[in-house]
Amino acid sequence: MYEITSLRQATTLGEEVVRRLRYLVITGRLAPGTHLVEDRLAREFDISRGPIRDALRKLEGEGLLESRRRGLFVVGLDESDVEELYTLRESLESLALRRSMERATPEDWATLQGPIDAMRDAADRGSAEDFASADLEFHSRFYELSGHRRLVSVWEQYRPTFSVLLSVTNAQDADLHPSAEAHVALLEGVRSGDVESTVRELSAHLLGAKNRMRAARAKGAH
Amino acid sequence: MYEITSLRQATTLGEEVVRRLRYLVITGRLAPGTHLVEDRLAREFDISRGPIRDALRKLEGEGLLESRRRGLFVVGLDESDVEELYTLRESLESLALRRSMERATPEDWATLQGPIDAMRDAADRGSAEDFASADLEFHSRFYELSGHRRLVSVWEQYRPTFSVLLSVTNAQDADLHPSAEAHVALLEGVRSGDVESTVRELSAHLLGAKNRMRAARAKGAH
DNA sequence: GTTTCGTTAACCGTCGACGGATATCGGTTA
DNA sequence: TAACCGATATCCGTCGACGGTTAACGAAAC
Known part of the structure; x- marks a missing residue:
């Protein structure tokens, strides 16, 4: 079995x-x-x-x-589950981003460079799993920096699912570099201090991730 | 002990x-x-x-x-926890409301009348606990009607906390009728079909609830 | 053929106990 | 006095077993 x-x-x-x-x-x-x-x-x-x-x-x-x-x-994960996961995440992460932009210092944001480097490295090596790990590590910082315990808690509840899901679908992507650079843009937005614009950018970022995942899953063996 | x-x-x-x-x-x-x-x-x-x-x-x-x-x-619940609980809830419930307004039928919304009647009844009797119960039952419908399993799941994770919290603080309110009528206004918003305006109304509703709770807790024995 | 009912097996809630890991505390040493 | 260190008690992870409840199956009745 x-x-x-x-x-x-x-x-x-x-x-x-x-x-x-x-x-x-x-x-x-x-x-x-x-x-x-x-x-x-x-x-x-x-x-x-x-x-x-x-x-x-x-x-x-x-x-x-x-x-x-x-x-x-x-409970299997079908297309509607991917939809649910990403809409929920967009809601949570937008709040996390808003709060973290109100609280975090430039030094805090500097810690986001590590995951970005790790993503680039993983993209160079073509390691889907390492990329997924660094990707989620990057996003997790928003939750941590939000200083919102329950937000962190809910995110950690679903993070492992994203982890496995991303590892699997990333393996289909030929080139992961564009995704890494998208995170650079996100970090720049955060540093600009423009909350609303950056939240919109995050939404777009997650929408893109969702669509890529749907495409990969439609093509993959499911 | x-x-x-x-x-x-x-x-x-x-x-x-x-x-x-x-x-x-x-x-x-x-x-x-x-x-x-x-x-x-x-x-x-x-x-x-x-x-x-x-x-x-x-x-x-x-x-x-x-x-x-x-x-x-x-982990005790202090003022910052109340803040966390309500900001998280606002985020979740806004998403739930948006989705449910896209999907629910007039018959679905009709089921919200029951909790409203229950709130009025509880307000008449001055039963803080029954009021809290009906109040949360009303809001839970948004989650159910959103057709979003994970949203329901997260809400149910924190609902019991709100239940106890509301029961306790409601007991300090002299008159619960205004709160009951606020829900009527919310239902009207939902029926009007104007999503953005109703989401804003929900946010204001929850903000008011949060402030009432903070005031009650500042006054009560804590 | 369909329904009802009783028997059987499956499955989970609960129990009590063991052993290893870890914090605590007292004693020894510098 | 302060720091180190070892004995001790605490506490949790894990185990195997029991019994009640409920689903599944087959037999009997219509």
């Missing part, structure tokens, strides 16, 4: 199970509608049900699993 | 513990910074650690507890 290898060392077994299942669900290797049974998963991962329970609860919170009558079921 | 009575019948023990602790944390009976130890809680509630663990994880997700080095600690 799906491959179970070995559980790499993780802070906790549950966390590792979360990572595994998350990947399987988002990539569709675990078909939507699949019934996940605690007992069976425990046997397959060869651990007890405790950590499995923790993992399933977490994934439910991430919207990847759905609790129905008995047990949890896999 | 805090009173433990008996665990009323609930769908699950963990859920009941969640309700209890949530109330204690939000009302401040459980002081910010308090270290919650699984073993001790299990003994106090006279149940095993399993359901306690579930409860603590859930409350952490709601932002009421914070995971530090060892175990979970109570």
Whole structure:
């Protein structure tokens, strides 16, 4: 049904199970509608049900699993889910950007250069996964700098989904450099201090990302 | 330290513990910074650690507890938290309102009349708790009608906090009728079909709610 | 063929216990 | 007095098991 290898060392077994299942669900290797049974998963991962329970609860919170009558079921990610993820994110990140532009100092913004360099480097090497990582790291700074704990919390809830999603779809892009440069433009906007204009730029940025993802997914094996 | 009575019948023990602790944390009976130890809680509630663990994880997700080095600690709700809760909500609910105005039918909007009647009734009786309940039920419809699963999910994550918070602060308001009528105005806006104007009205509505809450909390015992 | 009902199996909520990791505290040393 | 360090207690991650509840299945009745 799906491959179970070995559980790499993780802070906790549950966390590792979360990572595994998350990947399987988002990539569709675990078909939507699949019934996940605690007992069976425990046997397959060869651990007890405790950590499995923790993992399933977490994934439910991430919207990847759905609790129905008995047990949890896999919720696949189709086009409407991509739509949901990006509209929600646009809403959250706009608020984060507004707040961070009110609070952050030039030194704070300087920390965004690291992820940009990492993106360029990943683009040079053609590493889709590293690019996705740096990309999300860049955007995460907005949340951190917003000084809004709950905003950070909600973002972190969905960030792993974007991470897997981006890693997969980026792999189809021939050249990731344009995307890296788009972030440079975003950083310039932030530094200009023009909030409204930069928020619009962010919206456009995310709209573009959404469309690229839709295109990639329409073409890819789904 | 805090009173433990008996665990009323609930769908699950963990859920009941969640309700209890949530109330204690939000009302401040459980002081910010308090270290919650699984073993001790299990003994106090006279149940095993399993359901306690579930409860603590859930409350952490709601932002009421914070995971530090060892175990979970109570995060109090101060003025900045009220600020956070309402700014986040404004962001989410604006999106929900926009989407629901694009999708919902007149019959859908008709279902908002029930909560309004309930608010008026609760205002007549002076029941702060029932008013809060109907109030949130009214707003929840926006999320449901938005057809956006993740938006609903995030809202449901914070709704219980608003529920307790409103119940407590509403109890200080002499007359709840004005608040009920504000919702009527909101419903009229929705029916008018003018999205931008109604979104602005919602923002003003929530801003007013936030300020009333701040005033009530500044005056109340905190 | 369809519905009703009873039996069986599946599945989750809950429990109690173990062991390792970590903070705490007392004692020793510089 | 202050810093280091080791013994101790605390606390959480994990385990395996039990029992009640609910879904699934098949048999009996219409």
